[in-house]
Amino acid sequence: FLTSQYVGIAGIAAGLLLLAGAGAVWLSRQWVRPLEAMQKTTARIAGGEFSARVPVDRGDEIGDLARNVNEMAAGLERIEGARRRWLADLSHEIRTPLTVLQAEIEALADGIRPFDAAAVASLRDDVRRMSVLVNDLHLLAMADLKALPCHWEDDDATQTIVRVLERTKRQAADLGLSLHWPQDRIGPIPVVWDATRIEQLLDNLLQNSMR
Numbered sequence: 001f002l003t004s005q006y007v008g009i010a011g012i013a014a015g016l017l018l019l020a021g022a023g024a025v026w027l028s029r030q031w032v033r034p035l036e037a038m039q040k041t042t043a044r045i046a047g048g049e050f051s052a053r054v055p056v057d058r059g060d061e062i063g064d065l066a067r068n069v070n071e072m073a074a075g076l077e078r079i080e081g082a083r084r085r086w087l088a089d090l091s092h093e094i095r096t097p098l099t100v101l102q103a104e105i106e107a108l109a110d111g112i113r114p115f116d117a118a119a120v121a122s123l124r125d126d127v128r129r130m131s132v133l134v135n136d137l138h139l140l141a142m143a144d145l146k147a148l149p150c151h152w153e154d155d156d157a158t159q160t161i162v163r164v165l166e167r168t169k170r171q172a173a174d175l176g177l178s179l180h181w182p183q184d185r186i187g188p189i190p191v192v193w194d195a196t197r198i199e200q201l202l203d204n205l206l207q208n209s210m211r
Contacts, residue, residue, distance in 0.1 A: 035062070037054055041069060045076065051077060056070065094134070101127065104126070155193060156190060157189035157190075160198055162181055168210075
């Protein structure tokens, strides 16, 4: 009787072990397969292939992870597209004043255009425009490298705004725009910031607004 009981228990235990092993193999495949797919996809994304996506057909935590990977890839793809468009626009913006500058210098060298104060002012404006574009490119590169220096100091926000507006008033007037800051009514606004960076920011905002 004990022998038969032992044999029965051993048989049941062996069957349960087989079922547990088969279940473990099936479950591990269900988990390992999507993880391997995500590993391959993230490797492609790390290699610069931002269009790679992980197939999502699950509603559990692995499915959420796959969706997060896809959203990350989509964000990187948008950033890369914006970066390429920005570089194309920047190269076009630099090429335009450079071409004009070259044509004006050739005209002066060939005697087609007289070398007078108007010619010098035109050359100065072209050089100034190129300088602004190059400075913008340098600032962007430094910001991406996390090496953009900032020097904090006490300042008056009203005076900073007035300085920026004074520099931009003439250009705005040529476009039929009027820039005004009610300095007397608002009064001084004490702040602690990098005035140079803030002026660059305000200059860019005003230039974009006028465009």
